[in-house]
Amino acid sequence: MSKEPESHYSIDKLHFIFALAALALLVIVGGVFMKDYDRKWKDYQKKFRTYEIEVARTTYDAELNELNDDAAYQELLTEIEKAEKDYEANCLGNDALEQEIEDLETQKILKEQDLKYTNAERDAAKFRYENAVGHHVGDPKATKGEYKSFADRAKTLKREVEDLKVALAAKTEIKAKCGKQLTELERKKRRITSERDIVERKLDAIDPNQMDFTNRVAQMVRDLPILDLSTPTTEVKQIVLKDITDDRIIRQVPKVDRCITCHLGIDNPAYKDFPQPYKTHPNLDQYVSNDSAHPMEQYGCTVCHGGRGRATSFQTAVHTPQNEEQKQDWKKKYNWKADHHWEEPMYPLQYTEAGCFKCHSGEYPIKGAETLNLGLQIIERAGCYACHELERYKDWPKPGPDLTHIASKLSKEFAYKWIEDPHFFRKDTWMPAYYNLANNSDLMSMARGQQEIHAMVNYLFAESQDFNLSKMPRKANAENGAELVASLGCYACHQSKPLDGDHDVTNDDLRRQHGPTLTGLGTKTSKEWVYDWLKDPNRYHPETRMPNMRLSDQEAADIAEHLTQDTHKTFVMKSIPGFDEDIINDITMEFLGKQMPKTSAEKKLATMDLDQKLKYSGEKLIGRYGCYSCHNIKGFDNAKPIGIALDEEGSKALHKLDFGYVHVDHTKHGWFDQKLKAPRSFDNHKVKAPGEKLLMPNFRLSAHEREAVVTSILGFVTDVTVKNKIKPRTPENLQLEKGQEIIAQMNCRSCHKIEGEGATVQDTIVDWLKAYQGKTDSEAEKFLTSFSPPDLHGAGKKIDIEWLFNFLHSPDVEVRPWLEARMPTYKFNVGHLNTLVQYFNTLDGEDKFPVNPKPDVSLTDHEYKQAEKLFSLEYLGCNLCHIVGNETPTGTQDTWAPDLTLAKTRLKPEWIIEWIKDPQALVPGTNMPTFFDPSDYENSGAPDILDGDEDEQIRVLRNYLMTLTPDKRKTKVKVEIPASDTNEAGASEATP
């Protein structure tokens, strides 16, 4: 150690410190490299590389085996071997020929070069000559001569070249002929082995075992830190989208998705059984692949799934765990943490379909999105839209029954017990529970709640108007009623008993919950009321969606008798607490105190008797709880819905959701789920006056149902980033959506299959066939189609516009008279009817220009006779299956077909032609026989009619059908339609 003059510190010591510091820094700089180099996605890609090799090897082996087993291929191999030998023996070694060819080639090249130069000279001379003539530059004569001589020389040369070429070709021909067989065979082999060769090439490129030593080293070196700047095997893969953007609020920028950097097998079906992140997308038909509806290159990933597209790590991609278990797992595996700084975290797997709603919000249902549809249907059934404004359900009718005549239907006791706990009476009712919930089940609140219910019931009954029930036939047969309920199709919209709790609700189930489940009616109301309701539901409840079944008096009575037999005994035994005037005073004071100063309120209270107090506070309470949102209640005609609008709920900022003191995941879906599960629980541990408490009732949804509803709510977003991808708002699309809306609103899909979905009623028809028609399982299966309401596929193409319009308005035409299920009469207005007719036509592309003239359906006498013949049993025997007026066919009902006398008005003439020609093409699987075999059309028709001209035969048959008149039929189509601007509230505005 030395210290030097003119220096303070010991240099040795400084050197030592410096050395330590520099070494430390060196290590840290190395660390910087390592940290930067060490990226998870690189590991994934390396791992994927081994999987790729594995998959390629399997394919390769399979191909190889296939080739080995392929006799033709083996034969080809031997042939090639032979040909090779041949070639070697006969074609190789012919040196003289080779020499000759070579010489000729050289000559040709020389000549060609000469020609090229001469041509160039000629062109130049030509230009000089032209210039001399045109611009008077130089001597035209001399230049012309020059040009001529070059041109002549070029001509000669050209001929010489051609001659040489011919000679050369002759020689090569000889050579080629010799090897022709071999080339041919080899080409054949290549064709057979092409698949194997592709895999082989791939293996060569990626499998280190296939490589030589230097290449193996190169594979390692190219991925080393720093050197990986040049050509690394691992790379960030990204999709940059043109039409879908990332939202920068002020501006939109092309979306960048890098998910495929780790999700490497997403578009390759070979990886469907591999672990994440390599796994194939589960639905390649719809997504990701190039020929799907949503190819990856156009849609990316995060537009549907959410998350941060630019991310290249698990954490920054904002993956969201499905449940607690996965969360813990991720924490362990990926050190996952919740990221509250990204407004659109990835949807947890079970809510993925929320993303569909961004673009498909106008559709009913959204095809392929089962969970989302279920959620939307629950929202429709539960009537969420009544309290919470939703653009999609604007102008939908109120979901609950009319209460303006409640006294004629229910007793006060029933009403009390019902409000207290609707699910006790009927466990699957859509009426939600308002009492005994998280924030009002303490003793004080319960006592108060009892008096609140008294007050509301009192108000309802005090305001109930008189309602005369129509007189019911004295005699009624309950058994007959039961059969009617089963056969008419009531079970399309109602159930006879609630579903088992142990199976997850499906979209089909919900269609059958369109109306209330038919239990306990005997306890609830009188059979007279049920009779009156069945005869004309609109009389009691003008806006009801319950259609008129056109029941005869006796039918209605029988059904009423049957339905009211079921009673709810424990419900009857429930006791009702008496009035507690103190509490009623409190409640009344609370509301009075809001309207006037306290002293005047007290004075006012003193002047009121119990009934007045009950009525006053009942009205106020109905206003508070928003009962009027779902029910028509007198005095609340113009009241506003009490909930918040949900149209943008999914894009609400997380911090706007008050989690209170509830311990659930601080995520949007966590909050929504909790809100549905225990709507009032966010009041827990909060000190609140009765008037401040949360009001949302409990619908007692199952976990599965909640999941579906949460999916929908998450989907309720406004998103500008997809505006270029949303279905264009063309008139056609709008018409379709409007039609779909009515179909959903009226539950048409419960009976009919529309756009490939629905016909839920068929299950109950099978039940009916078995229970009442004595059919066995297989028979029921066979008869099912005939006894079910028709599939409406292609209805727009088939059915005459006017007829359809009239039918929908007043469907008492019996197209299929054998059907027991009855198309009911709906209270459609003109707007609705037009929408529906337009819908079916638009769906089949029928309302497009150009308009064609109506086809000529006249027949000459001769044609008429021929047609009659064709129609008869002798030839086609149409009436073997088809009803013609009042003539019914002879066969069993499963073969019966619609009334042909209706064809003239009901069917579009163009359609009939197509239909007769090839029914299977229009409705695959139809019972209608194919008389004219499309594969051998020319010879399919009867040869002795109209000279065997099939087109003519079909035409006259069609025209013949148009002559059949329904004169023998019982009823006619009535045309009496309410105008669209009549006072049916709501209904008219839906269809402007």
Add this chain to the structure above:
Amino acid sequence: MSNHDPNKETLFQKMQKTQVFRAIFRTGGAIDTHKKRVLVTLNNVFLHLHPVRLPKHAVKVKYTWCMGGLSFFVFLVLTITGILLMFYYRPTVEYAYGDVTDLSEQVPLGIMREIHRWAAHLMVITVWLHMFRVFMTGSYKPPREFNWIVGVILLILTMLMSFTGYLLPWDQLAIWAITVGANMAAATPVIGTAGPGASLLAIGDVNFVHGTADAKFAMLGGRFVGEAALIRFYVLHCIGLPFVMMLFMIVHFWRVRKDGGISGPT
């Protein structure tokens, strides 16, 4: 540099004799004599800021804390990393956020951003501590009053640099911090719309201080923190303020020497 044969020249020694080496390193190779040690300070452009000799206390870390020097070093780090960041950063509403995201997601050694950001914080701290040390040693006392003022100005500039840089990632943190700051500017007396006397600069009914003509607008180039503000802050951060800072640094360093070197007891 072996010691076996003193007459034998090592390669290093030979290299020192070449014309090229001598052209570059005036002082010559190994600085092994006191004369050379003096010369190296005099001859080197970077070192000539220092005097050749110093009183001993001025060399002691105990006295100086090295904070001034480190502030300058951190400034250099910020300059270099800042320039490198400009390769990947575009100051537009569309790209700013994505480019910053990409620094951590795909740009190799995007750690540059971390270094830049933390160095910015560090610089504020070192400058404060430098000021604290200068105060505690009474180094602002005559004849160094002016250099103290320059120092305060540099401190303000440091914070402004940091403040303008805060907006550039264009995330929530950025725009709201700047919004809070910009609204203070709006409260400037007389020339801010929300400041006292905002209506003083008026002739008749025509008010000359309004939403698009006040202190806040001058800062943001708009009514709120938007595209214009981003480009303004970017230019200030990358060109305007560094330039001013450079000027004041030159003065600061120059005055350190001219005021008699680092302070000390007289």
Add this chain to the structure above:
Amino acid sequence: MSSNPNNQTTLDQPVERRSFIKWATIGWAAFIGVVGGYASILIRYLFPNVLFEPKQSFRAGKPDEYVIGEVSERFKDLHGVWIVRETDKIYALATVCTHLGCTPTWMPGEAKFKCPCHGSGFYKNGINFEGPAPRPLERYLIGFNDSGEIVIDKTKKFQYEKGEWDDPQSFIAA
């Protein structure tokens, strides 16, 4: 600590340095390493992991979309490629003149590519025959993807003068 504190020093007296040579060497070696590290950081930083430029490979449809004997200009503007189908093969020509990088024009009448800049001419197969172009046009890697579509990858080029046109990746047999 000090070896000779009383010794009056002269300016030319060499400084003793034997004892610390070890640490100094280590220190400076490490420091040079650090500087090297910084330089590497700088270099690596210049090469991003992702490019936002248009993709270098693209799909060009099925082989039967191209007429035998014709030059397709379908992808000329978008990707800078002519696709030529001959009787037995299809190949992709770069639309870059090998002289000075202009884009030649395809003249179907004369069946040649003519460069507007300095008059270089190329046959349909890309061989240069007139003007200053020093070598034939380049061809790009061409192949099929899994669904049988032609895929052209512009990152890999094939040059005639290097004999690369015989490479099976430079054309597809049709």
Add this chain to the structure above:
Amino acid sequence: MIESIKLFINQITAPQISFTAIILLFFFIFPPSEGLYKFHKKIGLHKLWTNAGGKFMMGALFLFFCFGIMDENFRLIVTKADNVPIVGLLFLVVFFLWFALKQGYDNDKRIEEGKGPIEAEDAKEKVLVWPDLVYIELIAIVGCSILLLVWAMGLAAPLEAPANPTVSPNPSKAPWYFLGLQEMLVYFDPWIAGVLFPAIIKLGFMAIPFIDNNPKGAGYYTFNERKMAISIFLFLWLVLWIFLISTGTFLRGPNWNFFGPFEYWDTHKLEALTNINLSELVYMIWLGQALPDNILIREMWGFLLIGAYFVITPALLTVTIFKKVFQRLGPVRYSVFIVLLLLACSLPIKMYLRWAFNIKYLVAIPEFFFNI
């Protein structure tokens, strides 16, 4: 036990308590006058500036953070990327405070003994810049690089959601070095806290060399020779700057509510924030009458109070405790000094007015955006 300690800390960190405690203690730790200095020595506070004292302070700070880091809420705030530098700052400030004062006190002792400061002794000897200083600088640079790189590797720079002018995060905070100003905004109108004060602070700092005409203590560490200057400076820098920044960073949560270091940042926390203006206090509460319509009459009391503050206080101070100071500085320097000092003191005064009387503004003329 641990919970109650946390609760206790949560309560005493409330600005009302912690700020008062600091002010009360401050002038004993950093005595500005001879009398206080003696008292300070008598109760042994000067021992803080010994090696043992340094160990104690650093140890206490370290222990506090070790204790705190076990708590989830504390950890969340302290490890937030942008808050980490302030944690570092706290340690650095305490260390360098001790470092400077230790050397100062050591020198004071030497001066007392007639030896002069250690720097003076050192300065007699000259050393060459190369290699001593240059090498140290290099080592410092390497050390600083290590710090930066480790910091950069260990802590990712924050990047939140893309800018969205329609959704403001709660809380929205300025960069940390401006949080002192943001904290002042709680007590003052923006034009004062955001414009006037920053300007005064800057000008005031620049004025320091001209106000402080004490020739002693130049070029060496000392405390005794420049008690008052150091005391005032530290009050401004430590209390009104570093302390307010720390409060703003660590203890201000959603809605700018106060949260103790171990408290969960509940967005819905409610605090009673009912403030009144002086005019309302005077007319409505004390005099029991309506506010006068005339603005000047209405705000008269505020103006009077402020006028008195800036006229009577200096006069009083001049004849009492600042007698000597006045003599030393002369009228011009003294006026500048006293105005700056009063402005600086207006911040704590306003804070106490708020806490004690819920005073919002002394002068409130919102009609002209003029509130004090």
